[in-house]
Amino acid sequence: MSRMSPGDFATQIGSGLLSFPVTHFKDDFEFDESPYRDHIEWLLQHKPAGLFAAGGTGEFFSLTLAEFEAVVKAAVEQTASRVPVVAGCGYGTAIAKKFAIAAEANGADGILLLPPYLLNSEQSGLAAHIEAVCAATKIGVIVYNRDNAVLNENTLEKLCDKCPNLVGFKDGVGDIELMTRIYARMGDRLTYVGGLPTAETFALPYLEMGVTTYSSAIFNFMPQWAMEFYAAVRRRDHAEVFKQLREFVLPYIDIRNRKKGYAVSIVKAGMKVVGRDAGPVRTPLTDMDASEMEALTKLIAGRS
Numbered sequence: 001m002s003r004m005s006p007g008d009f010a011t012q013i014g015s016g017l018l019s020f021p022v023t024h025f026k027d028d029f030e031f032d033e034s035p036y037r038d039h040i041e042w043l044l045q046h047k048p049a050g051l052f053a054a055g056g057t058g059e060f061f062s063l064t065l066a067e068f069e070a071v072v073k074a075a076v077e078q079t080a081s082r083v084p085v086v087a088g089c090g091y092g093t094a095i096a097k098k099f100a101i102a103a104e105a106n107g108a109d110g111i112l113l114l115p116p117y118l119l120n121s122e123q124s125g126l127a128a129h130i131e132a133v134c135a136a137t138k139i140g141v142i143v144y145n146r147d148n149a150v151l152n153e154n155t156l157e158k159l160c161d162k163c164p165n166l167v168g169f170k171d172g173v174g175d176i177e178l179m180t181r182i183y184a185r186m187g188d189r190l191t192y193v194g195g196l197p198t199a200e201t202f203a204l205p206y207l208e209m210g211v212t213t214y215s216s217a218i219f220n221f222m223p224q225w226a227m228e229f230y231a232a233v234r235r236r237d238h239a240e241v242f243k244q245l246r247e248f249v250l251p252y253i254d255i256r257n258r259k260k261g262y263a264v265s266i267v268k269a270g271m272k273v274v275g276r277d278a279g280p281v282r283t284p285l286t287d288m289d290a291s292e293m294e295a296l297t298k299l300i301a302g303r304s
Helices: 007-012 035-042 065-079 093-105 123-135 152-160 176-189 199-207 223-234 237-256 261-273 288-299
Strands: 050-053 085-089 109-114 140-145 164-173 190-193 215-216
Touching: 007 109, 007 164, 007 190, 035 050, 035 065, 035 176, 050 065, 065 085, 065 093, 085 093, 093 109, 093 123, 109 164, 109 288, 123 140, 123 164, 152 164, 152 176, 152 223, 164 176, 190 199, 199 223, 199 237, 215 223, 223 237, 237 261, 237 288, 261 288
Parallel strands: 050 085, 085 109, 109 140, 140 164, 164 190, 190 215
Antiparallel strands: none
């Protein structure tokens, strides 16, 4: 059963930086629960506002339903009500409903609804998909606006009228005009989450549009740095934010952009660099090569 109402869940999620832990795998690619729990415990020491289990950084797309349930259950048990747990959710409507139901059954406080598999669709089709998933669960739902699932303000307003547990909007597009139209229309009805790859680059301009939080993948291996950067954003310390962007974030992005799929691979690589190895990524992703690991190691060393 959920520990939080959707409204309380949304308030808590919007109150601080969000952690997106990776999912630990053994060399044979099986879920490695013990170090996963240890990693969550380490992250919680830095006091994130929420924890997203089996999200995009957690390789949701590579997990079976049974594995998903094991990951969410482990995260819920390890957090022990200290922060809300948000579970990934996605694929076509029928499958997404199963994941939403499983997330609630295993104690998650909310779900992050990722885009449906592969297809582009009309606004009416996206709305029907999101409404069906919201109706399948009582816990809070954050819709992830990206790729083939980009909502406009009209569709989002109708969904909010129909779905009281639709309480969050995570943006992975970076369309400033669209975000402005959405916030102007919906205001405080939703909690807004920054969700672009390496969200730190967009944190300052998005804060001005009511996006009070974002999901930090870097938090996985540099949680103290991530918290200090977030604090600089919230106090609007432009000098410090741009210093950190120049010295770490933008060089980090340069390494990430060398190959496709590295948004996840570089996070697991960073964990290996700091001595918290989470194992390999699952295919179709690929792990970073030796030269990229060397570049990342030097970059991280410069921040310690």
